[in-house]
Amino acid sequence: MRPAPAIHAQNWTLQSDGVQQPDRADGGLYFKSINSSVDQYRSYLQQVRGGSLELTNTDFDTGKETKAAEYSLTDETYAKLLGQLTERRFDLTSADLRSNILNFYSDLSLQLETKQNPVSGKAFCRLWTS
Numbered sequence: 001m002r003p004a005p006a007i008h009a010q011n012w013t014l015q016s017d018g019v020q021q022p023d024r025a026d027g028g029l030y031f032k033s034i035n036s037s038v039d040q041y042r043s044y045l046q047q048v049r050g051g052s053l054e055l056t057n058t059d060f061d062t063g064k065e066t067k068a069a070e071y072s073l074t075d076e077t078y079a080k081l082l083g084q085l086t087e088r089r090f091d092l093t094s095a096d097l098r099s100n101i102l103n104f105y106s107d108l109s110l111q112l113e114t115k116q117n118p119v120s121g122k123a124f125c126r127l128w129t130s
Contacts, residue, residue, distance in 0.1 A: 057100065059071055059074055061073065061074075066104070067104075068104050068105060068107060068110050068112055069107075069110040069111060069112055075112050078101065078104050078105075081101070082101060085101075
């Protein structure tokens with residue numbers, strides 16, 4: 001059994017067996033990053049409270065706009081979502097979500113593994129014609 005990591009509050013370092021301790025510059029960047037994330041989250045919460053939050057459809061893994069065939073995990077996620085919506089017969093599908101999915105799959109020339117899945121194909125056809 002490994003001992004628990006040691007935390008030293010006075011100099012903000014974390015140390016554990018086999019882990020190299022960051023120097024002060026690295027630690028400073030880490031905390032700046034955390035502070036920036038917290039500030040952005042606060043901003044988003046204020047926008048939610050004000051009813052004005054608008055998020056872009058960004059792939060957080062790549063930092064690019066979400067597009068079909070750009071990133072396999074995104075393709076798999078859309079296929080999974082489409083399958084879940086199909087199970088519910090699209091009863092909770094908003095117009096915005098329907099539009100987003102149709103836009104994602106709008107370029108039929110793209111080679112997506114998920115297009116070969118008959119369940120996804122049938123689900124897409126149901127969404128398209130509903």
